[in-house]
Amino acid sequence: MPSAPWEIGEIDRLIHEPARLVIVTILNVVDAADFLYLQRETGLTKGNLSSHLSKLEEGGYITIEKTYKGKIPLTVCRLTDQGREAFKCYRKHWQEFVKKTKG
Amino acid sequence: MLEDIKKIERHTFRHGFEDGIFEIVFGAFFLLHGLYFIVLGLTPKMSVRFFAPVIGYLLLIFLGFLLFKKAMRSLKEKWAWPRTGYVSYRESRQSRLKAGIRGGIAGFCTPIASDLIKAIFSKTIPIFSPFTVISGFLFAAFFFWLGLRSGLVRFAFVGGISAAVGLICSLLTMNRNYSMSIFFSGIGIVLIAGGWIASRRFLHSHPLPAEDPR
Numbered sequence: 285m286p287s288a289p290w291e292i293g294e295i296d297r298l299i300h301e302p303a304r305l306v307i308v309t310i311l312n313v314v315d316a317a318d319f320l321y322l323q324r325e326t327g328l329t330k331g332n333l334s335s336h337l338s339k340l341e342e343g344g345y346i347t348i349e350k351t352y353k354g355k356i357p358l359t360v361c362r363l364t365d366q367g368r369e370a371f372k373c374y375r376k377h378w379q380e381f382v383k384k385t386k387g
Numbered sequence: 388m389l390e391d392i393k394k395i396e397r398h399t400f401r402h403g404f405e406d407g408i409f410e411i412v413f414g415a416f417f418l419l420h421g422l423y424f425i426v427l428g429l430t431p432k433m434s435v436r437f438f439a440p441v442i443g444y445l446l447l448i449f450l451g452f453l454l455f456k457k458a459m460r461s462l463k464e465k466w467a468w469p470r471t472g473y474v475s476y477r478e479s480r481q482s483r484l485k486a487g488i489r490g491g492i493a494g495f496c497t498p499i500a501s502d503l504i505k506a507i508f509s510k511t512i513p514i515f516s517p518f519t520v521i522s523g524f525l526f527a528a529f530f531f532w533l534g535l536r537s538g539l540v541r542f543a544f545v546g547g548i549s550a551a552v553g554l555i556c557s558l559l560t561m562n563r564n565y566s567m568s569i570f571f572s573g574i575g576i577v578l579i580a581g582g583w584i585a586s587r588r589f590l591h592s593h594p595l596p597a598e599d600p601r
Binding site: 305309313318319353358379 | 388389392395396398399400402471472473474475476477596
């Protein structure tokens with residue numbers, strides 16, 4: 285955990301990217317969300333969202349499960365424990381950063 | 388940055404209530420409570436009656452909770468998810484434990500508070516059913532909290548009604564069970580009506596997405 289503002293370079297870049305931060309924040313509140321839900325909430329295009337989800341999955345922050353509901357394909361995303369912990373750290377990091385820069 | 392995160396969190400939490408399904412199902416749960424208290428009021432006094440209400444109430448809570456979850460899921464599947472996409476909210480063991488502890492504390496404190504209210508106001512305001520006024524304020528607190536957390540004003544409105552109806556019903560000169568029944572049925576009807584209006588607005592503002600031509 286960085287202790288000084290100049291250590292901002294140590295911030296988790298996988299989460300820090302705005303679109304991915306929105307995705308992770310949503311997934312931190314919910315238990316699971318499908319592709320359509322995330323697309324509506326983030327306002328990203330299919331390709332863009334897919335690319336960000338792949339990056340988060342590669343980083344081990346989310347799991348993507350492809351299932352079917354009847355004949356309709358469903359892509360369900362969930363935040364992993366690692367992802368939840370990373371988001372918690374990211375948030376704490378920012379809180380400390382804001383506190384230090386204000387003081 | 389942190390403010391944006393909070394905004395997204397609140398919006399995501401709020402999203403779960405925008406379709407009005409929670410109010411419709413919760414309202415039905417309240418109506419079930421109303422029915423329970425009517426039955427209790429109509430039941431003649433017998434030796435078994437001391438245990439029967441407790442067992443009946445526990446059954447109502449348990450079966451009501453199961454029905455609540457099932458009804459929520461099937462209505463969400465039918466109305467909400469085809470429009471917004473599938474989403475399920477977190478129910479951690481910790482939050483369930485917290486809710487259980489809060490419920491236990493409320494259950495333990497209600498009879499004490501009831502006696503206290505009766506003792507304080509016995510000479511000034513003729514409160515016939517302190518249980519009703521306490522229930523009114525407890526649910527008012529819950530709905531105000533929900534309104535604050537979700538940013539949906541209609542929950543604060545239901546909270547205000549809950550407190551007012553609880554107080555009015557407690558002043559009625561009738562059997563406690565009937566006054567509780569009126570309270571629960573009244574709030575149930577208000578919830579269902581609010582949920583129905585919210586769901587109409589939701590269905591109107593969230594049309595089904597067009598089929599993907601690919």
